[in-house]
Amino acid sequence: MAKVLCVLYDDPADGYPTTYARDDLPRIERYPDGQSAPTPLGADFTPGHLLGSVSGELGLRAYLESRGHTLVVTSDKDGAGSVFDRELVDADVVISQPFWPAYLTPERIAAAKNLKLAVTAGIGSDHVDLDAAIAHGVTVAEVTYCNSISVAEHVVMMTLSLVRNYLPSHQVVLDGGWNIADCVARSYDLEGMHVGTVAAGRIGLAVLRRLAPFDVKLHYTDRHRLPADVEEELGLVFHESAAAMVPHCDVVTINAPLHPETEHLFDDKLLATMKRGAYLINTARAKIVDQEAVQQALESGQLAGYAGDVWYPQPAPADHPWRTMPHHGMTPHISGSSLSAQARYAAGTREILEAWFADKPIRDEYLIVSGGALAGTGAHSYAVNSAPDR
Template structure:
């Protein structure tokens, strides 16, 4: 808010990607700043990364690969934490652009799919994917063997997966987070992995970023962390550039910015922002 207040000429803030939580949306609304992002530019990129992380954890891929790198051949150790994904209950926190894409990609694995979202999906989609809807993450988490977080960071999701919610999950469940690090409690995740409450955690997001060398998520057991690359494939970067150019050209020529690109416009949440974010109450 201080930076926005100090920039009286600021009219437009663009995220060359998805996720506008790094812009203070309350301040943008108060100062009439339009906020836009390139919605959908990397949704599939992130969804593919989520599926990769789920399989990597459940099949114990990374430790097994390390055995090869180390010159070993201990099959018993490799498979001691390896399971089939088939038949597991998998749930997503939020079923928007990325969450729904994850659900569609997981359906062929013959898993039982769950989701929670502030807006329920159309009945036709629930039938198509045989989805079970839950009113909240707290309602859904105890039913799932795998939970993936695909929600934006806002007041309702910050700190959501803390000690209490993690404690309600099945012992030995897996948690995937490619959304924002602050949606989970850093130290609670570390403790849950060391105690066996969680069988694995794979995350692509950290706080702070870049993560310091001594960040506990670098050394906690049974993890598959990556350095925030899930949405930055070269394929996605081409879409970032095209979308950013489109937003700028629309702005500079006075054409309306596509509704799905808008987060804040005209002093209020708009477009995708109205569906994805909430403002702080004062």
């Protein structure tokens, strides 16, 4: 029997919900590329309920315990003597989320003598040291595509909120004011702007498709060029690199995984080549940008706004400088953890576990590392020497 260690974020401050704003969710059976949504043999949770926090347990307890496995759920993952470190020593399976990552460093993987499977309940497995996983024969899997559209919607929301100066305008209402001139002094139309994405995979392409109706000029860069018919359909301009693309763009959105080629890609030098007054959106990983460089670009006016959903470290401390930098639209890492997305990544996590315990193949699109090498989606999206963002 296996020990499954699950690291999830804390319950709401006022307690685990007893009621919800909506009674149901739209049923999503397939994603835009035709991939089917998760298809576990069973599910012991209600779609639309909070599953990603400690009390939600990803809906896994009844399933695992009925089969004799042990489930340990904690939010305590950092610092000396954390529950995660104590329980990891004899864990067979670790489940974590990108929003509250349990960093599986080389040291932790070496200490976890029984570890065979690391599952990301969501997408983005850079909190796992993939080289160490490969060296120790640990399989790494994630629920590919489960929350890609969720993140794409968040990108569009952030783009509009920055360009239209929504957040400060809303604050005027909360403060009891009616200061129209103050609100519109930084408000523009998105229409006609040039918008580019760094990476045009599932999320990046979904962003492009959602922004096309706004009559913007669309640009992209990616290691894998999109088919010609997609470029023609959306009127896309392809660039060989981010450096070649960003000088042309009024808005740049980052939708790439974190690996050695993208770490600190947006540094002082690259930010200086962007249009003065451009907007930068980052729902990918914080270390793709240089933290201090972003702050300085906002203070100098080189960037008109920065909206991000990812931080370094995570969770961000109360005195993190990004909390107080000007003209930002930061959120905690929530873009991919809507209640809609949680239903899919909980179901996908169960599907992965069902396959693993039955000694059946895990879906190729879910695999990041398998058999001592990058595999499936991992072979397409990641490079070796990928240290976790810690």
